[in-house]
Amino acid sequence: MLWKLFVSYWKIGAFTIGGGYVMIPLMEREIVDRHGWLSRDEFLDLMSLSQAMPGIFAVNMATCVGRRLAGWRGVVAAVAGNITMPIVLILLLAMFFRHFRDNVIVDRIFMGLRPAVVALIAAPVFRMAKTAGITWRNCWIPVVAALLIWLFGVSPVWVVLAAIIGGVVYGKLKAETSYENQNENGKRG
Amino acid sequence: MILIKLFFTFLKIGIFTFGGGYSMVALIQNEVVMKNGWMTAREFTDILAVSQMTPGPLGINTATYAGYTAVVNSGLPGWMGVVGSLLASLAVIVLPVVAMLLVLRFLSHHRDNPVVDAIFRVLRLTVVGLIAAAALLLLTTDSFGIPGLNRQFVVSILLFAGVFCFSYFKRTNPIYLILASGLVGLVVYSV
Numbered sequence: 001m002l003w004k005l006f007v008s009y010w011k012i013g014a015f016t017i018g019g020g021y022v023m024i025p026l027m028e029r030e031i032v033d034r035h036g037w038l039s040r041d042e043f044l045d046l047m048s049l050s051q052a053m054p055g056i057f058a059v060n061m062a063t064c065v066g067r068r069l070a071g072w073r074g075v076v077a078a079v080a081g082n083i084t085m086p087i088v089l090i091l092l093l094a095m096f097f098r099h100f101r102d103n104v105i106v107d108r109i110f111m112g113l114r115p116a117v118v119a120l121i122a123a124p125v126f127r128m129a130k131t132a133g134i135t136w137r138n139c140w141i142p143v144v145a146a147l148l149i150w151l152f153g154v155s156p157v158w159v160v161l162a163a164i165i166g167g168v169v170y171g172k173l174k175a176e177t178s179y180e181n182q183n184e185n186g187k188r189g
Numbered sequence: 190m191i192l193i194k195l196f197f198t199f200l201k202i203g204i205f206t207f208g209g210g211y212s213m214v215a216l217i218q219n220e221v222v223m224k225n226g227w228m229t230a231r232e233f234t235d236i237l238a239v240s241q242m243t244p245g246p247l248g249i250n251t252a253t254y255a256g257y258t259a260v261v262n263s264g265l266p267g268w269m270g271v272v273g274s275l276l277a278s279l280a281v282i283v284l285p286v287v288a289m290l291l292v293l294r295f296l297s298h299h300r301d302n303p304v305v306d307a308i309f310r311v312l313r314l315t316v317v318g319l320i321a322a323a324a325l326l327l328l329t330t331d332s333f334g335i336p337g338l339n340r341q342f343v344v345s346i347l348l349f350a351g352v353f354c355f356s357y358f359k360r361t362n363p364i365y366l367i368l369a370s371g372l373v374g375l376v377v378y379s380v
Binding site: 013014015016017023049050051052053054055056057058059060063064067072075079082083085086087089090091093094095097098105108109110111112113114115116117118119120121122123124125126127128129131132133134138141142143144145146147148149150153155156157159160161162163164166167168170171172174175178 | 201203204205206207208209210211212213214215216219220223224231234235237238239240241242243244245246248249250253254257258261267270271274275278281282284285286288289290292293303304305306307308309310311312313314315316317318319320321322323324325326327328331332333341344345346348349350351352353356357362363364366367370371372373374375377378379
């Protein structure tokens with residue numbers, strides 16, 4: 001069981017290029033369809049929890065699935081399986097490029113890659129803005145966050161902390177107003 | 190010592206990452222380029238390029254590569270770089286995994302709580318700004334060349350626009366876009 005979990009996650013880690021979310025279909029196939037370890041509903045529940053929690057989505061997901069199947073040993077097997085291959089590959093490439101960084105061909109390739117990488121970071125900004133439910137009333141939040149980090153050199157850590165505190169205040173205020181509304185409605189009724 | 194500093198820096202990066210790999214990229218960039226000066230913005234861009242075309246989660250790949258580069262840049266030998274990369278990638282996952290286990294154990298119905306819901310709504314919006322800042326910070330002459338009618342700048346702008354459109358509208362897998370841009374670079378700058 002532990003071995004199967006490790007192998008499944010090894011595959012998920014080793015064969016998906018392009019970030020955690022590209023892994024979802026492969027994960028679903030391995031865990032729900034192929035091995036039947038989780039039902040599709042359970043899988044979706046764990047997925048939304050993994051997205052909400054801090055850290056790397058794929059690793060969070062591996063933690064959930066590993067724990068559900070085999071406790072802490074399962075967590076170790078799934079997480080280790082998920083990250084082993086990427087770490088080994090990256091290290092090999094890191095050493096390779098260290099050796100060839102003054103090579104003319106490598107340099108030309110990277111001159112083409114750099115603007116592409118910036119575009120690949122810019123595109124999810126607009127995609128995520130849509131899923132985050134951006135409106136004219138709340139668009140100041142991402143704008144202020146971006147300006148603080150970009151122009152004023154504020155660490156994203158402080159911005160995330162401020163967002164959490166802001167969320168708590170906003171949630172409390174909203175909970176109170178809806179409670180008062182309910183009371184008023186109750187009196188009227 | 191850089192290894193210890195690296196470990197604690199990546200612990201912090203791990204627990205403050207909300208909303209996926211790109212948001213972790215923003216945090217790593219701030220720590221390794223701006224705050225600690227372990228590498229240049231250009232080196233970091235190159236790391237991102239390699240991390241995006243290698244299998245695995247973007248956050249893990251970037252942490253591994255940045256950990257290696259930070260240690261080797263400080264003048265330590267390559268095997269210490271390997272230690273640094275392992276420390277960075279372990280540090281980045283350990284706190285989130287513990288948090289995940291605690292939540293799975295104690296909380297199961299937190300989703301209906303209006304305060305928790307509000308926190309995540311604000312966080313989702315904030316993360317958009319975080320990633321936007323990371324992209325803006327990468328708009329450097331190092332990556333695009335000197336603005337003007339010269340070959341590198343024009344090619345860079347065209348590549349940027351093309352990759353952006355494919356990624357945004359067609360959701361093309363980054364690996365293809367990276368391979369294609371590398372090929373364009375090789376051909377254009379060789380003639």
